[in-house]
Amino acid sequence: MQVIQMGSIAVLLKWLLLGAALFIGLAILKLWLRRTQEKILHKQVIDLFFNSLFFGFICWKGSLFIIDPVLVIKSPLSLLYFTGGTTGLVLAVVGSIIFYFFKANKSNITDRLILQSGFLYSFAVIGVYHLLATLLLEEQKLNHIISGLYTFAIVIFAFWKHQMVTQQRIFSSLILFSFLSLSLSFIQLSVERKIWLFSAQQWFFVVLIIVSLIFWDKKSKS
Template sequence: MLIQIGPFAILLKWILLGAAIVIGLVYIKWWMRHSESNKMNKKVYDLLFNSLILGFFIWKGSLVVLEPSLMMKNPFSLLYFTGGRSGIVLAIIGSIIFFFFKAKKLNISHLFVLQSVFLFSCAVLCGYHILALLFIHLNNISHIFLSLFTIIILCISLIKPKVLSQKGIFTSLILFFFLNLILSIAFGKIGEKIFIFSLEQWFYFCSIIVSLRYWDKTSVY
């Protein structure tokens, strides 16, 4: 479904994603106010916001890599189009690398950084999948499973803060990415594949491997 905003036609799902990001920012701001690391809150929040801006530009600019022929025919298409789902994957990877690299230089506690990114991501995903259920009415099974999963994680993290230990976070991530991989194989659209997986599915698979690697590490960077 397309929404017309002036000369721009934007897919409804991207508008919902933008709304979900706002929900994530509000949630993480609330969580930080109730955390014990008040001195680091503003640094982490500002870094998170800057990473989101970088991610937006990567998402828009990924069109150059993903659709070079389109860019060569009409360079102004960058204003009207995005990199789509594959671009989102590249944006997420770029934002995460930037976030953890800058956090290391700022000497911010790695566990607090990990907790902030994890809870923000859960809040965004929860918000997006609930909004998608209400407004898009496609892939309802995936949206139901993923929204329930993130709601459960957010509730458990509030009731039992121990789930926000490094092991708890990476255990949740492994389960989440595995669930996404299964749902994308079972209900996802069949698009261009690299070997046996799409770019999105490779992202889930590699994320599981990375999470397993850092599950029992003393530091994530």
């Protein structure tokens, strides 16, 4: 794996690319909000995403206590230098999603905008990350190219045809992306820890498919 040395700290390049994708995704979301929503909602939605990202970061760092509690007990400062890796990232994503929907439902933002904003931001981040990874990472090129092109195509469609981004289209896109990601994960060689035959990342996509099927046609407030 490619590593960037920052003083005494070594950081995997893929985490830096993910960080860049998170902020670029916010810029794309802000452009979309300016194009489709009233100005009064811009700050409220963006602040919600900033808070969700911060909560996800805390979950990611804190996940080390769940994954390797012995290390944290012996050396509490390890929380500053280490993370929970890919498994921790999955926990962070789940935590930030729960936080996002919990806080959004307590606001005056409609269910439609909550779903559209979350969908657009998620796919923008995934698309930007995979396209950056295609250019800068050496491993899993096919995975990055396919996932990047698919997600970015969805973002472009959502950006320019926002009136057609319905609840059914959103969850259909999530189901297709999850199946695509699962297929690619089985093709590539993985050293991730397995939980009942699947990795944490694979289980995340399995659950995402199930949740998407449940909410595909569920009525929501407009």
